[in-house]
Structures are given as C-alpha cells and as structure tokens.
Amino acid sequence: MSANRANAPYYFVPGPSRHPITASFGLLMTGAGAAGWVNGQPWAPYLCGLGLLWFLFVLKSWFGDAISESEGGMYGKNIDLSFRWSMGWFIFSEVMFFAAFFGALFYARTIAMPWLGDLNNKILWPDFAAVWPNTGPAGVVESFQTMGPWPIPTINTALLLMSGLTLTWAHHALLAGKRSQLIQGLSLTILLGAVFMCFQVYEYMHAYSELNLKLTSGIYGSTFFLLTGFHGFHVTMGAIMLAVVLVRVLKGHFTPDHHFAFEGAAWYWHFVDVVWLFLYVVVYWL
Template identity: 70%
Template structure:
C-alpha cells in the first residue's frame, strides 16, 4: 500500500463483476465435482473449467485491489477492515483444523477405549485398544505407522526456519532495506517449497513401502487428512508470499504501509503453529 493516503473516509469501490463471476466458477467446479463422484464422464472437464474460471477471476479481482491500494485509495479505515478480515479468516482456519484434531482425539481417546472395553469383548475378543489401529474387524490391510524421523523432523526444521527468515524479511522492510527484505522473503518461499517436496516424498514412501493409505482405517484417514490439508495450506501460504515477493520487487509497499505482507506473514506463522501441533500429536504421541 505504498500510495496509501491518510483519508478518514472509507473507500467504496464501484460495482464489480468479480463476486458473481467467482460464484459462477465455484458453482461449475463443485457441481462438476459432485458429478465426478457419480461417474459422469464429462465431470473432470467441468471441474477443470470451473477451477480455471475461478483462478482467472481471482487474478483480476486481486489485481484490481492492488491497483486501488497503489493508487492511494485505501486509508486507515480500509487497512483496519483488512486486518479484521484476515484475523477472522485465520480464526476460521483454526476451527477447521480444530475439527480434524478433535476427530483424532475422539478416535484415540474415546472410541478406541470404548471398543476395547469389556462391553465389546464378546463381539471382538481379540481386539486390543492400542494406537495405531486398523479397527476391531480388521477390514483393512496391514500397514506400518509413520515415524517422526527423518522426514517429519526435517520438515519441522524447515518450517521453523521459514518463520525466522520471514520475520527477518519483515523487519528489513520496516527498516526500508528492500533488497534484504526481498532476499529473506525468497529464502522463506524456498524453505516452504522444500517442505512440500519432502511431504510428497513422505507420501510416496507411505503408499509404496508402508502400505499406509487413506483406506488404512482411522489412522490412515486422519493422518492424510491432517497432513494433507496442512500441506495444502502451506501451498496457499507460499502462493501468497510469492505474490508479495513480486510486489516487493516491483517497488510496492512502504515501511509504514504493507498489510499485504503482514497478512501473508500472519497466515504463514499460523501454518507453522499448526504443523508443530501435528508433529507432536500425529508423529510422536
């Protein structure tokens, strides 16, 4: 927001086509996805068309917002609105991951012990309430659980390091050292992409050597849902930071006005914190 003014008034944009356009793309994408689940042959193409249309819309929508910001149309009230919006968005993400952590807690601490109690011994006399578990009926194949070393521990070091490099970049921008800010932000993105590469390697190892898949009972489903959605959020955060990096290179932002940087940084630190919880609960406990 290098051109941000000090107007006390709230900027009201002109009527925009972007909301209805984005809603149309989502409708096509999700409707096609539902058809895909029901084995309609045209559905994959529909999902692709809806996704591309949505991305096309978001590209222009965010482009308009950036142009408005750099044009000096955003004052303190708009900045405050963006901060609250990002805060509530991150809160919704906390609730999103809280649901998956809650599912894991319920499976491990409640359902597992109930199935291993005396009430169920007549039905499954050989069942033992230990984690990981493939269920009392043993309907899934044998698999090995994921261990914390070496890939998850290396990934933890990568994400923690990325949080540090991002903080250095932010302080450099606040001190008006643009080149330093660019270099450290680029390092942050490289660390994040390295995390995703190693996670892909971990999944390949799980499927091909441990026989651990999404179908591996409650352990497999919770493992891949938690780590997979976290990986998706790392990708989203890396995309945000990449856009911020391009804007930094183009000369956007000032030491006083750079909420796009700050908002992306908040999100990235949130992703770091979620991973620490995952690392302890999923890989160690």
C-alpha cells in the same frame, strides 16, 4: 503514493463485483471434483483441476483490483483496519477448521477407542484390540505401518521454522527500508515452503508404496492424510500469497508505513507454522 493516500476517502466502498460468485463457482467445481476423485470417478481429476485453475484465475483478477485500488490511494486508515480485522477473523476460522480435525483425532484415540474395546463390543468384534494406531477388526482394513517422525517430518519441521525466521528477517528489512534484504528474505521463505511441499509429496509416495498407508487405512489413515493434506494445501496457498507479495516488492510497492498485504501474508504463514508444530507432535510423535 503517500500524497494520494493522505487524500483517501474516509472509507472506500468498491462497486458491485462478480469476483465472489465466480470464486465460489470455482471452489464448488474443485470440491466436487475432489470428492469424485476420492471415490474413483474418472472425470473427477479434470473437474478438480479445472475448478482450481478457475479459482486461481479469479483470485488473480480480484487481487489485481485490490492492488490497483491500494496503489491508487483509495485505501486509508479505516480500510487498513478493516483488512486487519478481516484477516484476523479469517485466521480464527482456520484455527477452528484445524481444531475440528484435531478434535476428531482426540475423540478417536481417547474416547472411541476405549469404548470400542470394552466387554460389550467384544461380543461383536472378539479380535478387536483397543490400541493406537488401529487397523480395526481383523479383515476390515489392510495392515499398514505408521509414519514416524524421522526423517522427513523432522526435516520439514526445521524447514518451516527456518521459513518463519527468514520471513521475520524480511519484515524487519521492510520496516528499515532495506529492499534488497526484503527480497532475499521473501525469496528464501518461498523456497523453503516449496522444499517442504516436495518432501511432503515424497512422504505420501513413501506411505502409499512402502507402508501401505492410505486414506482408507482406518481412522488413523483418515486423520493422518486429512491433517497433513490440508496443512500442505495451506502451505501452498501461503507460498502463493508470499509470491504475490514478492512480485509487488519487485514492482516497488510497500513502504514502512503501508504494507498490510505483507503483514497479512506473514500472519498466515506463521499460523501455518504453528499448526505444523501441533501436527508434528500429535500425529508423528504421540
């Protein structure tokens, strides 16, 4: 493999591919289905599920092509650098994505709430109290309880912090050529991510059934479920990426000098960890 990589072209340019347009079509179906699902359309869950399966199938084919090209010695140093820049910009776009939702929460709490509680708005909404969390004027939103930091969010924080440690352990094992420790570290990281998601699902069930906290529970419910829900989606995607890396490790892929797929997935996972720490403090504590 190393000999093939030494003879790699200066910059490998793949041929035309159908993967971008087919992946976009899957995302379109997933987004349309999710929007309809939130609005109670009976067909929407099926469209959302079909779109998600479509998208995952395309990703499998796309990743397979990239892996074949990499293992075939087509990727040299310039391609590796391109992948690093691409992953860096992708994570930056994800930072902006979450910044928008954190910004919405900040705006609602520190700007909109005091403005809605001033004397001018007292004429329209005399019963409105400018406090956070807020249920809005009386009779507009059903009463609900907020989600505190204990115990599930704190347990999930510990799980993600431990997953960051196990992933770092796996990375050091890869650099040292200790493949058994690499497999153990990756497996533990994926397991911790799966347990995190199980607790997240349980938290949502608890919120809906016992706290009456829903997506329709005013601005608090909207920001809570958008932030935690999208973070959970990113944890799921990160776990899938790490699972693909684990399968490749079991097949004998990666060397201490050539393992960007592992590094890219690790960058993404650590980013997800950092987002959760901000979310844990801002959403559950403050």
